Amino acid sequence: MELGLAGRRALVLASTRGLGQAIAAGLAAEGALVAVSGRDPQTCAAAAAALPGATAVPGDLTVPGGAADVVRRAAAELGGLDVVVVNTGGGKPGGLLDVTEDDELTAYEAMLRPALSAARAAVPFLRQSPAGRLLFVTARSVLEASPELALSGVFRSGVAAAARSLALELAPQVLVNVLVPGQFDTGALHRFEAALVAHDAGTPEQVRQRHVAAIPLGRVGRAEEFADLAVFLCSARASYVTGSVLRVDGGAVRGY
Secondary structure, three states: EEEEEEEEEEEEEEOOOHHHHHHHHHHHOOOOOEOOOOOOOOHHHHHHOOOOOEEEOOOOOOOOOHHHHHHHHHHHHHOOOOOEEOOOOOOOEEEEOOOOOOHHHHHHHHHHHHHHHHHHHHHHHHHHOOOOEEEEEEOOHHHOOOOOOHHHHHHHHHHHHHHHHHHHEEEEEEEEEEEEEEOOOOOHHHHHHHHHHHHHOOOOOHHHHHHHOOOOOOOOOHHHHHHHHHHHOHHHHHHOOEEEEEEEEEOOOOOO
């Protein structure tokens, strides 16, 4: 299937590792010109060097104005933007009664503020594209409450709500969608499981077994499996998909 991504200019935020890296690699494999973004300049440069035709645009999304600056610099490097994938870090694990106000502020600055800032900065460029795509990567907590990830539920849900509004505001020029990942074999999952172990939730093996047992497909996902759907939504083939929230979780969410 020809996806029509050859020559498209794409920025993927937080794309030096994990799901973001897999999305950047998937877009580059389809011929897109990809701007790789990450906090550490050396890591960012190395990640970009591993992809054909990619460029590095380092920046810290958690500082005020950081996300918008990355978007503007990526557009300058690529001569515009056709695709922007908004992918950010997470918050401290735990329930709402387990976290502090400082934790809440840190989570807001890591998840919601940079997502909104990046989207606003991207809109002028995407509106100039003949096939503008704005894709938000959120978390399972958008659809299903998790006491272990309460702050993620609060702020990722805000990202999803913003995406739904933007899908209406930007139609028909720009298509806006949300992807909800389940458990993928990435550093983010390993860090979450380590936090559970630290809170006496069992051994690493027991924590992983509980996660796998809750997934109908019986395994955690590979980052490339998530990236496949992300790349499709950024492509010309997804020309009638906007305002949608799509799960990639092996059937883990018990609902529709």
